[in-house]
Amino acid sequence: MPKSPEELRSYRWFGPDNMRGFSHRSRMKQCGYRREDFTGKPVIAIVNTWSELNPCHAHLRERAEAVKRGVWQSGGFPVEIPAFSISETYAKPSPMLYRNMLAMEVEEALRSLPIDGAVLMGGCDKTTPGLLMGAISMDLPAIFLPAGPMLRGNWNGKPLGSGTDLWKYWTERCAGTITGEEWVEIEDGIARSPGFCMTMGTAATMTALAEALGFTLPGASSIPAADSNHVRMAMQCGERAVKMVWDDWKPSAFLTMRSFENAVAVDMAIGGSTNAFIHLIAMAGRCGLKLDMRVFDDLATIVPVLADIRPSGRFLMEDFYYAGGLRALMAEMTEFLHLDELTVNGCTIGANVAGAKVINPEVIRPRENPLVESGGTAVLYGSLCPDGAVIKTSAATPKLLQHTGPAVVFRDYNDMDARIHSDDLQVTPDSVLILQNAGPLGGPGMPEWGMLPIPRKLLKDGVRDMVRISDARMSGTAYGTCVLHVSPESFIGGPLALVRDGDLVRLDVDGRRLDLLIADDELARRNAAWVKPEPKFARGYMSLYADRVTQAHQGCDFDFLDGKKPTPEPEIH
Numbered sequence: 089m090p091k092s093p094e095e096l097r098s099y100r101w102f103g104p105d106n107m108r109g110f111s112h113r114s115r116m117k118q119c120g121y122r123r124e125d126f127t128g129k130p131v132i133a134i135v136n137t138w139s140e141l142n143p144c145h146a147h148l149r150e151r152a153e154a155v156k157r158g159v160w161q162s163g164g165f166p167v168e169i170p171a172f173s174i175s176e177t178y179a180k181p182s183p184m185l186y187r188n189m190l191a192m193e194v195e196e197a198l199r200s201l202p203i204d205g206a207v208l209m210g211g212c213d214k215t216t217p218g219l220l221m222g223a224i225s226m227d228l229p230a231i232f233l234p235a236g237p238m239l240r241g242n243w244n245g246k247p248l249g250s251g252t253d254l255w256k257y258w259t260e261r262c263a264g265t266i267t268g269e270e271w272v273e274i275e276d277g278i279a280r281s282p283g284f285c286m287t288m289g290t291a292a293t294m295t296a297l298a299e300a301l302g303f304t305l306p307g308a309s310s311i312p313a314a315d316s317n318h319v320r321m322a323m324q325c326g327e328r329a330v331k332m333v334w335d336d337w338k339p340s341a342f343l344t345m346r347s348f349e350n351a352v353a354v355d356m357a358i359g360g361s362t363n364a365f366i367h368l369i370a371m372a373g374r375c376g377l378k379l380d381m382r383v384f385d386d387l388a389t390i391v392p393v394l395a396d397i398r399p400s401g402r403f404l405m406e407d408f409y410y411a412g413g414l415r416a417l418m419a420e421m422t423e424f425l426h427l428d429e430l431t432v433n434g435c436t437i438g439a440n441v442a443g444a445k446v447i448n449p450e451v452i453r454p455r456e457n458p459l460v461e462s463g464g465t466a467v468l469y470g471s472l473c474p475d476g477a478v479i480k481t482s483a484a485t486p487k488l489l490q491h492t493g494p495a496v497v498f499r500d501y502n503d504m505d506a507r508i509h510s511d512d513l514q515v516t517p518d519s520v521l522i523l524q525n526a527g528p529l530g531g532p533g534m535p536e537w538g539m540l541p542i543p544r545k546l547l548k549d550g551v552r553d554m555v556r557i558s559d560a561r562m563s564g565t566a567y568g569t570c571v572l573h574v575s576p577e578s579f580i581g582g583p584l585a586l587v588r589d590g591d592l593v594r595l596d597v598d599g600r601r602l603d604l605l606i607a608d609d610e611l612a613r614r615n616a617a618w619v620k621p622e623p624k625f626a627r628g629y630m631s632l633y634a635d636r637v638t639q640a641h642q643g644c645d646f647d648f649l650d651g652k653k654p655t656p657e658p659e660i661h
């Protein structure tokens with residue numbers, strides 16, 4: 089049964105014939121609206137992460153107008169509200185610090201204001217999980233409009249990929265194989281339209297997973313930001329949000345553990361960013377669901393990587409869209425999906441992908457000719473990571489996936505930055521580079537430092553990859569044999585804190601192990617001598633973060649936001 093106008097949440101603000109109702113209505117009239125424009129109509133918040141310091145979202149002001157058009161045309165009342173735009177490029181010391189802050193902002197904005205439903209607009213890495221986590225916790229009807237990837241970069245007739253080609257050409261510049269002039273040309277050509285990074289980085293991964301979870305309209309995550317189809321998609325989101333309010337179609341109506349398993353399966357098939365582990369675990373936590381890292385590993389062993397997109401493959405997100413986009417990819421992997429899971433449009437995933445065709449099998453590989461047969465990502469356990477660690481095997485050097493070598497230890501990022509390119513560094517291609525104090529608390533915010541640079545003296549000898557281990561994250565656009573998210577982190581005394589130069593470290597991806605090869609009594613001795621570092625922040629949001637953030641294998645959410653503990657609706661006094 090659809091809701092009646094009097095049952096709308098916003099009616100509690102705008103409907104009553106009392107002093108508060110008068111006040112709420114008169115202030116909306118102050119903006120030029122008539123009483124009948126907003127009273128008894130679904131009030132749809134367009135939660136906009138537009139910012140001039142977030143180029144990935146440069147077009148979202150215009151898109152908000154298209155969303156409004158859809159809301160008006162469907163009999164709703166649109167209101168645009170800003171939310172913190174966490175720019176992956178500019179937010180320091182780490183954008184990950186602020187994901188939970190955005191999630192709290194969204195939840196509390198939706199709760200405290202006269203809002204019946206929401207269209208959430210974002211895409212730059214942390215904005216997707218931040219928006220969705222807040223919306224899940226508030227549990228109003230909500231639909232996600234991905235910002236869309238930017239167009240391909242271009243240099244000398246060659247396509248350039250965000251991040252991936254930055255790392256690649258920076259390495260060449262360090263090796264002296266490209267000139268300063270060429271470097272500037274690459275800078276001019278690598279980001280040439282609005283939209284998020286167009287490799288399969290965290291942004292493209294998380295927007296695809298939002299679609300796999302059922303949080304977007306079919307096909308929404310693959311449309312390039314600059315394409316006019318993106319404008320039409322924005323309008324449709326506005327239309328659908330109004331209908332969702334009348335039907336009371338909330339995240340809790342369609343998000344289940346099976347939705348998250350769908351998202352994990354799609355993450356494997358797209359060769360997605362390792363950051364997805366942390367974000368999906370946190371999002372599931374907001375639903376009161378415990379998503380174990382072993383689910384990722386189990387699905388990684390059976391789901392093939394089908395998307396031939398950088399950094400694992402050759403193409404870019406614009407190519408992925410022309411090849412059929414996420415609907416086509418999901419149609420190619422239905423055997424790994426729970427097709428009966430529901431989505432924001434009220435239809436099942438199976439119905440939403442039915443009939444989707446792969447246009448270019450080079451970009452979206454057929455099931456019988458995958459990019460990687462299975463195991464795009466692996467979860468490791470062992471004496472160096474009792475609570476787990478992650479490696480993106482599809483972006484690693486195969487021969488390094490079984491490797492034992494002596495550790496070269498950097499106690500933090502600054503230490504690494506100061507010494508990594510020194511001629512005095514005792515390092516060989518067999519060394520294992522270790523970065524400590526780069527985790528949730530140590531970074532803080534698990535910065536994307538996990539792809540440690542290759543020491544320059546080895547670069548000159550042609551070395552382009554080594555085993556690297558840290559409690560940091562890695563950009564989804566990065567590549568290499570990098571073990572990430574080591575948990576518990578070194579800053580709180582995890583075994584990573586106890587590694588010393590020259591210790592042998594064994595990486596055994598086939599066996600899903602990561603071990604520090606020192607005697608137990610020596611490990612116990614170092615553990616007893618370990619001194620807890622001073623907290624990094626004494627005040628403000630950072631202090632709250634430091635007190636309440638969880639470890640990587642738990643999703644790095646705040647412990648008080650996990651689960652489904654109800655927060656009361658505000659009294660309207």
Ligand code: FES
Pocket residue numbers: 144175176177211212213250284285289291
């Ligand atoms: Fe925004 Fe990469 S910088 S998605």
